[in-house]
Amino acid sequence: MLEFATEKLQDEGRQGEAFAPFENDPNAYKRRFYIESYGCQMNFADSEIVASVLNGEGFGATRNLEEADLIFINTCSIREKAEQTVRKRLTDFKKIKSRKPALLIGVLGCMAERLKAKFLEEEKLVDIVVGPDAYRNLPSLVEEAESGQKAVNVLLSRDETYADISPVRLNSNGITAYVSIMRGCNNMCSFCVVPFTRGRERSRDAGSIVQECTDLFNQGYREVTLLGQNVDSYYYLPSAEEENTIPVTFAMLLEKVAAISPLLRVRFSTSHPKDITDEVLHTMARHENICNYIHLPVQSGSSRILQLMNRTYTHEWYLGKVKRIRQIIPDCGISSDIIAGFCTETEEDHQETLQVMELSRYDMSYMFFYSERPGTLAHRRYRDDVPEEIKKRRLAEIVALQNRLSLESNQRDLGKSFRVLIEGDSKKSEKDWMGRNSQNKVIVFPKENHPYQKGDYVQVRVDDCTQATLLGKIIL
């Protein structure tokens, strides 16, 4: 329960239903697919690629499970609990299939990659298994499955980036969108399954990224989040045939996207502390529309544990990076990912994690207890020897500290005013808007009689706050 309460918004359990992009014309597509996504933002972005590939083959999206001819579940392997959630959901789908035998069920993403054909043995009613680099192959896999064969493609690629596929936006608010800029990860953090499920790191063609962001802006979007497992190691080397053959770094890419329009906000995630450069920080400081917010996962505050995790920095080095960020971008929001109870973690190691949190003054953190993943370096090299009750107690202390830090961070904003991009109605009332400031904090404020719409920027003064939300008023 504790872990669930601290998961990422998109993490295990939040369902990403698809809506039909052509709902007004029910005859536009003969067949319908339903897709549900779990895990990181990357998975949600991938589902939009899948939707695009399927649209091209005459499948329309539906948000109604019962009307689907094809059900896809885009899966996450990051922690054991994520996989359990997916398996539970598959049993619901199987019930539908027992009433409707022609229905096809497909498993996509990291769990498909991890378990490969084994999935078909373990989950008998699954028809299609597709890894993250094989979505172009979906139409022929669906065809195979329709002819009664079990269809599997879990080949990882060194160069697939889906650069030319224009994602079909699912569940979009029409204002903010994710844009994938790279795939895979070369870091090999010892606890992490991602390098095994998503393969080698590769960067997407810079021109196609800028084009996708420009198209989004022209469609009315006002914020893009550039996504990658480790965005700071983005590096695109144009081919000899391209007009401009200068390699593009992440700082250069940020600059290009920021230049599309001052009205288009740019965010990015995730940064590895070892890779974020001063050049990136200066680029952020130079451009008003590159948001002052960095997600900088620390994972642990103990240098010994960091070494076992293969994070390649120490407690002190990390704090130096935070200091550098605050020097160059004084009002930068910083958030983190933290793992409690990694192999051999002692009480002193845990105290160092609490200390790093306090000194970094995180505005927000995603907090987990360690979950051993088969095949990872930690699984092969170390014993998962911290008892579960201790992991949970340490996690509870981390959560309690973060709650205090978040409240203190919000209290420091009382009386300040921020430029806020309106994303839509607040969850609680249609009379209030919800938006974010540059630091990625959610601000709720009354619409009053102002003529603003979602997608507009407004100046909001903060009068009150909770630990999670700033509350304010539009000022003119």
Ligand code: 5AD
């Ligand atoms: N156990 C717990 N948390 C993990 N993460 C990644 N792998 C594991 C694991 N095996 C966390 C890290 C990472 C975030 C996306 O998930 O904190 O930054």
Ligand code: SF4
């Ligand atoms: Fe996993 Fe580390 Fe890569 Fe992040 S940087 S995806 S934690 S291996």
